Amino acid sequence: MQKSLWILILILSLISASAQNIKVGLFHKYQLTSLLISPVFGQYELIADSSKHIKLNTNSIVYLNLVNQKIQLKTTNGVIGYYQHIELKGNQSFNTLRIKADAPSLKAREYEDDFVLDVVQGKIRIINNVRLENYIAGVVESEGGIKAGKEYYKTQAILCRTYALENFHKHDADGFNLCDDVHCQAYHSRAKRNDLIVEATSVTKGLVIVDTSLSLITASFYSNSGGQTAASEWVWLQPRSYLKPIVDTFSVGGNNYEWEKRISLSNWISFLKRKGFKIAIGVNGEAFKDSLYERRHYYVFGNDSIPYTQIRTAFNLRSAFFAVDYQNGQIVLNGRGYGHGVGLSQEGAMRMDELGYSYKEIIKYYYQNVFIVSLRALQFFKD
Numbered sequence: 001m002q003k004s005l006w007i008l009i010l011i012l013s014l015i016s017a018s019a020q021n022i023k024v025g026l027f028h029k030y031q032l033t034s035l036l037i038s039p040v041f042g043q044y045e046l047i048a049d050s051s052k053h054i055k056l057n058t059n060s061i062v063y064l065n066l067v068n069q070k071i072q073l074k075t076t077n078g079v080i081g082y083y084q085h086i087e088l089k090g091n092q093s094f095n096t097l098r099i100k101a102d103a104p105s106l107k108a109r110e111y112e113d114d115f116v117l118d119v120v121q122g123k124i125r126i127i128n129n130v131r132l133e134n135y136i137a138g139v140v141e142s143e144g145g146i147k148a149g150k151e152y153y154k155t156q157a158i159l160c161r162t163y164a165l166e167n168f169h170k171h172d173a174d175g176f177n178l179c180d181d182v183h184c185q186a187y188h189s190r191a192k193r194n195d196l197i198v199e200a201t202s203v204t205k206g207l208v209i210v211d212t213s214l215s216l217i218t219a220s221f222y223s224n225s226g227g228q229t230a231a232s233e234w235v236w237l238q239p240r241s242y243l244k245p246i247v248d249t250f251s252v253g254g255n256n257y258e259w260e261k262r263i264s265l266s267n268w269i270s271f272l273k274r275k276g277f278k279i280a281i282g283v284n285g286e287a288f289k290d291s292l293y294e295r296r297h298y299y300v301f302g303n304d305s306i307p308y309t310q311i312r313t314a315f316n317l318r319s320a321f322f323a324v325d326y327q328n329g330q331i332v333l334n335g336r337g338y339g340h341g342v343g344l345s346q347e348g349a350m351r352m353d354e355l356g357y358s359y360k361e362i363i364k365y366y367y368q369n370v371f372i373v374s375l376r377a378l379q380f381f382k383d
């Protein structure tokens with residue numbers, strides 16, 4: 001197929017994705033069997049098995065329990081009935097529902113727009129059918145916290161929107177688009193604790209990041225780079241032209257800039273031996289010292305090597321960026337950064353915001369040769 005046709009298909013799918021809602025699987029990692037719901041704003045119509053209709057206002061509380069593979073509906077007046085499929089449709093321009101998971105017991109959450117509940121694989125599945133921009137604002141608050149500045153929030157909104165559209169079909173098999181957990185993007189609430197988040201999401205509405213072939217980028221981010229970012233292929237094997245290592249001075253000194261981990265020499269040696277390293281009996285701990293502070297793909301000892309990412313996983317380290325020292329019978333890993341290190345460093349981006357950089361400058365600092373484009377502007381190419 002011609003490249004221009006591919007681009008046209010991409011653009012059409014982007015435009016349709018931006019115009020429609022997104023379906024998010026809530027409480028996806030939990031075995032949810034009991035919950036309470038109550039409107040916080042607006043009014044909802046509850047439709048059970050397309051036969052029973054109930055109006056819910058901000059005084060209403062409904063209990064939903066899984067009983068014999070059906071959802072038992074209960075109000076303060078008693079049990080209403082047992083159903084397989086429940087829809088909650090907002091009737092006003094702004095509708096918000098409070099959901100308190102009771103089994104397992106979790107903190108109450110608030111979400112906007114509409115919901116669909118079904119019994120799937122022995123649990124209650126809740127799908128939030130939410131306007132894309134409402135979802136993005138909720139993700140920005142869950143992923144970016146509530147203490148950052150406006151340019152940072154704009155940046156995070158564009159990243160989260162790009163991710164959502166690039167991964168729109170990730171959970172097709174589960175009946176929704178994305179889940180609410182870090183497996184996709186954390187979405188633990190609507191945005192409600194910092195007005196800047198809603199504003200930043202709104203002023204960047206429809207903006208996404210594409211590479212030189214107009215494909216949505218893998219908009220990866222993490223907490224702190226430790227002063228240098230990682231190449232995509234070191235972590236996920238796939239190289240990406242826009243995910244190359246850069247020196248990142250903005251992350252230096254952040255909350256998650258440094259860490260230390262001590263491992264006994266015997267543990268360290270047995271780990272390396274399991275990975276096939278040839279280590280002579282009686283080798284001195286000093287031999288493992290490697291004080292070079294530079295992100296690299298492989299840790300090398302003698303003729304053997306192992307990706308730093310494998311050491312990170314094995315010892316549950318904050319990052320794959322560390323120097324190796326030896327002190328008093330222990331291997332001391334002096335680490336930098338927190339997270340996989342590919343793409344944008346959140347603490348670095350927050351620092352750039354404080355120093356007066358714009359969201360465009362922040363994005364172009366962490367991703368090379370990319371374009372920030374509006375989905376609407378892309379429509380131009382259709383003609």
Ligand SMILES: [Zn+2]
Pocket residue numbers: 170171178179180181182183184185
């Ligand atoms: Zn997911």
